Amino acid sequence: MSRLDSGPKMSLRSAHAHIERDSARNDLRGVPANRGHKPGRIQIVEFGEDGDPLTALDECTQRDYLRCYLHDLHVRWLLVEANYFDRDYLAAFKAFYGESARGYINVCRRVSFFTDGMCSSSAAFRGLLEEAAGGAQQACAALQECFKGFTVLRPIRTSLGRTVLGWYPDDRPGVLSRVVAPCRDYEINIAGIRLTVEGLAWQQQDSAVAACATVGLWSMLQSSAFRDRVAFPTTAAITESAHRTASLGERVFPSSGLYNHHLLEAIKEQGLEPLLIEGDINDGDQPVFSMTRFASTVAMLLRSGFPILLVGKRGKEGHVVCAVGCRPKSPPKLKCGYFEEEDGALENLYIHDDALGPNVRFALREGAAGEVVLFPHAPEPRSAVRPVVDPTNNVDEFVPRHMAVAVVRELRLLPDLLHEKALEIAKDISVEVSGIQGSSPTVPGVHFSLLLVRLADYLGQILARSVTAGKPLARARLALVERIAPLSLYLAVVRLSMAGRPTMDVLYDTSDAAPGLKPMAHVVFDSGIEWLLKKADWLGPYGRRVRAY
Template sequence: MTQPISYSVHSFSLDTLAEALSNKLVDAAATRRSRHFHYFAEYLGPAHDGLGAQTVLVEEPYLSQSFLADYADYYARGFTSYDRLCKRVHFFRASFEPAALEAALIDPATGADLWDSYLGYVVVKPLPARQIGATLLRPYTPAADKQRVYPVRRPYPVNVLGKQLTVETLIFQEQDNNVSACATTALWMAFHKTAFQFQTPLPSPYHITAAARNLFYRQGRTFPSTGLDLTQIGEAIQAVGLVAELRTYRQAHEWGAATAAAVTVHMQEQMLGAKGFIYAYLRLGLPVLLFLLLDGREDQAHLITVTGYRLAAANVLPTKDISLASDALDRLYAHDDQMGPFARYSFTEDGQLLTPWPAGSDWEMAERWEDHCVGSLYSVFVPLTAEIRITYEQVFRQVGLFEQIFTDTIKAQSDIVWDIYLDYSNHYKDELRRLRPVEGEPLRRILISALPKYVWVARATVQKEPILELVFDATDLHTGFYCLLANVFAPLRDSLATWLAKASFRRQLLEAPAFDARFLPLLLRDLELTADSGASSTEVVGPTTLNGCLGI
């Protein structure tokens, strides 16, 4: 015999939120003291670009599949009996009364505005602590002055009292310190995207911890979980059939006898390189896992799952040799199990991360960024399919070689910014159709080119206008020449075609230090020039400027 679901409708307030996020073992007063309460109060509230929730719908009992798997594997085996049923708390931007919800459930056509305002839900687990379970909430909404991008999302079907909805987000939950600590929870959130993206397994937190194994490089046991080290994180990623792309970074004390000023420069350059790496893989929608040392302390290690980013209006700092679009990265959005979904991380001037964690032990949200904890970037993990073989650094080096065409032959007076990122070839072609950096037959040739599923794109821009790009086979061998296309766009196209038609210019280009001659046939093919064009020309080419080629 089935029982009806109990639900209630409330106006959003701090008191309502505290009561909704509590359970029989953790009352509202204790909930208000938790870090997650303060985070959700701001995230769902009207201030600081919050989601602006106005109505709360509390539904119970709720059978959470993610909690049920861990319950069966762990919680059900103890002597003390814990409930297996949860509570689910829904949030809406619209303000409405219970009668309006009843009408919308019976006749969905009358409640279009109500359902369109749905923001998502939080599951409350029946545990004596760390009760925030599976959470699906929309990310921060776009703003006119803030270019927020959230590539690491997927559609989730949601059933609200029989009404079918879809939320485009990434699942979140708090670690429980029994079957999962922060690393396991960050992996669980990341695997929700990779399972959707690559059709790989989606294990429960319990099974992620079990797959990571206790390799006994330090003290402890597998369960209850106290955390995972780098080797265990790699083991867990490989256990679901993915490759763990790992980068580890030097800490300030590891720069030896360098002066404080020199250490700061090293850390800044290192962070710029890390920005390029993180941004490049995020563009494909891959979750990027950051391993941080809070306040630089190894006993305060923390793993978060990066889901999005924000770019400043202009590049803030140039890289040492090449200016990148990722240099303008000024905000990361991450699923931080100790805070909440899409938590905001910024960058400090000395090459570290400014976390949303308040300094000290006071979890009342600090009003100023200066009151927040600083995190040192220790390592970065990217879980990805083994089909993607070419790395970001390999593409970056190729771009560095190719840029000789600008630095040695076409004296660059304009600021050239390279946008380097991993993409699906079909998505890349769709982007070209939208951007229209070139028209007619040249565009058609690119669109009908046979490309692998995954490509690396390196696009050169001047004043944000594309002038040239290189497309690489992300699935090729490391020992091959994996550049597939060299596409020249207007306004550089006609001018560069004129110069490359001259044999003397081509000789000058080939003699440029470090320029890879294998790029030249790709350029000639794109510009519809033959290898013997201008073969009889003896013209001596003088200094050329990029501004001259661009007509500026």
């Protein structure tokens, strides 16, 4: 049975050896040797200078990646809270560390990252902090403007706990914007000052409580798609839930990784539904993904707000990473009569990799068998040189073999079935257009894309971006509410576009499944294809018509 972790199971002797090293290094973390908690002044430290807690950590790839990332965000100031109780670490402490005779402590440190803003010295930054703590709105706004994220430093060997980082500015010319729908706002509170950053949480693998599959699932469950469904379980809770009904006699802690059945059971235990997608190319005894299937499935799920666990091989070892964003490629121009998937290729994939760090940019290429191969592809430094050599250099390529996804229970429509329906619709429309227009060079071909979306979000932000405000938008929204049979909580949307402009959305009920799946409605954005749609009855093959122009 294939594993969803980073290689062979760790023996108990090996796991305990890791834990003993954790204990021996506790005093190197800036944590008091005794168990008493003492008050501590908030420290303001310049990035990379004396006192920077990141440079004091044991050398590791994750630490170096984090320093390079912060450098490219132009971070200058680190705000260090000496005493911070982290929910995830407290759960790990209760499950494992608190019962150890080694004397682990339960207090962490939190480090928040800021650009220089208006502050040229640590004293000036301290003054700004004091003004904000006193309620000065201008000072609070200044801190928020230069806030770039935070990390929790745990008092164990794998120090990097819950970490949320903002994205680099999306300012590269000639490329499409990133798709980061799974991201959400995280709020922290420093002395009564509330600060927010948009991202998705990442953490380093903990050899005692959470292997790579567990921390990948932990990041996945942080998604915006589950904002009203899941109480964001801790890694310890995920490991426990994975063994609750599928342990097969294995002990829970120290954790030595999860099998397929563990991971899928853990998703079910959170009140969600697991979806396991296999590659479409046979490569020996293991499936791999073709480029088109991989790119289209990943893009659809990420646009819909669902992060993806990619299960595969890095070198010769099994590994699991969590895809949290992508950058699509501009689709090629098509001639009349041709059709193609808009997301058939990706420029980049952004991955939370517990062995590297958060938001790692990967590029895609085709292997010898036509399979997708992913490799880290860090951008050029945004200013000067990196503080350390790029830690993504010389990292082995990753070959995904499965995708594991957590979805809400209302989503019963499988991605492959939706893809088949989209191909049929795009082909039909292309044939009809070419039959009337011939090979006219002025009439473009048809691109299609897929989306799973809440009904409220489709009626709200998606239609608002696609339809002219005023009467056209009001007509479309009210028609969907008043003239269409009740729509499901989530919709599956097949969007057809021509020359880069949306032409029509075909809407499916996601609470239904094959056989007999039919569209509930189609929303027309371009009056220019009205002549084509007149061939269909009012209750034709694409469901009831809604005009949005």
